[in-house]
Amino acid sequence: MSTSPTIGFIGAGNMATAIIGGMLDSGFRAANIWVSAPDDDHLQTMRRKFGVSVTTDNRYCAEQSDVIILAVKPQIMAEVCGDIAPMVQNTRPLVVSIAAGLTADTLDNWLGGGLPLVRVMPNTPSLVGRGAAGLYANDGVSDAQKKTVESIFSSIGLALWLEDEEQIHGVTALSGSGPAYFFLMLEALEGAASEAGIDPRTARQLAIQTMAGAAEMAARSEHDPAQLKRNVMSPGGTTEQAIHTFEEGGLRPLVEKAYQSAMKRSKEMATEMAQANQ
């Protein structure tokens, strides 16, 4: 593989856009990026926005690429892999899948077998360089290839290797789906503040800044989140009342339940996909 590998994205949706946007901001060259998807209008918008090369032909995209990033929905992955399998068996690129719930073995099988394959579970804040990704490599991936994948995903945020592929389910439920949990919290806080008479734009700005500030503080502090929380809770004050309301309302078990349900769905998807496309 050359020092600047050509990276081909198959799929041009939310996640591909987030990763490409983040990569370009961090210095990757648009000239080294190909994107394929069925809708040419959408691709042309991406070409204009990012300067990347585009095609509606997945095989052509695969043929150009040293690294192929599979960024389509899990439900159509078998069809996409079947289509590019003859090509990749010939060119033998490094394959990276960001799909939820599709094991490395299943993907490798659909691609004809014996390929170096990395599974990554990224998230949409990659778009602003603040992504969080868990990475797992199968046995066919060389150290140099691992470095290549790491360089892509660490350019758009935190990229941590996992020893065991099973852990991807837990990472999916944590950081893969996680941005949506925090967006839900933002929606709820903004709604509550607006109801109380604060201008909705002001409420949104204050809620976002508070979430970003709390996250930054937690990242920099030597204290754990429980201590940071206590530091805000003046005895007999307002925060104590709100935290008490959250605890009494069962927020912790609810978070646990939501986390478990996302993880369960990830495992179900792995089984369903493997069985449906044998």
Ligand SMILES: NC(=O)C1=CN([C@@H]2O[C@H](COP(=O)(O)OP(=O)(O)OC[C@H]3O[C@@H](n4cnc5c(N)ncnc54)[C@H](OP(=O)(O)O)[C@@H]3O)[C@@H](O)[C@H]2O)C=CC1
């Ligand atoms: N969204 C997220 O937060 C995360 C998603 N993921 C994973 O990323 C993957 C993509 O998700 P996301 O970006 O949200 O999905 P999107 O629906 O936004 O994007 C899917 C893309 O695939 C394209 N596509 C559809 N059919 C084909 C085909 N036959 N060949 C090539 N491209 C095709 C679509 O094109 P068109 O629009 O023209 O139909 C679209 O550009 C999924 O596997 C998901 O599990 C992982 C982590 C986080």
Ligand SMILES: O=C(O)[C@@H]1CCC=N1
């Ligand atoms: O909801 C999903 O299935 C994907 C995977 C993680 C985030 N979005």
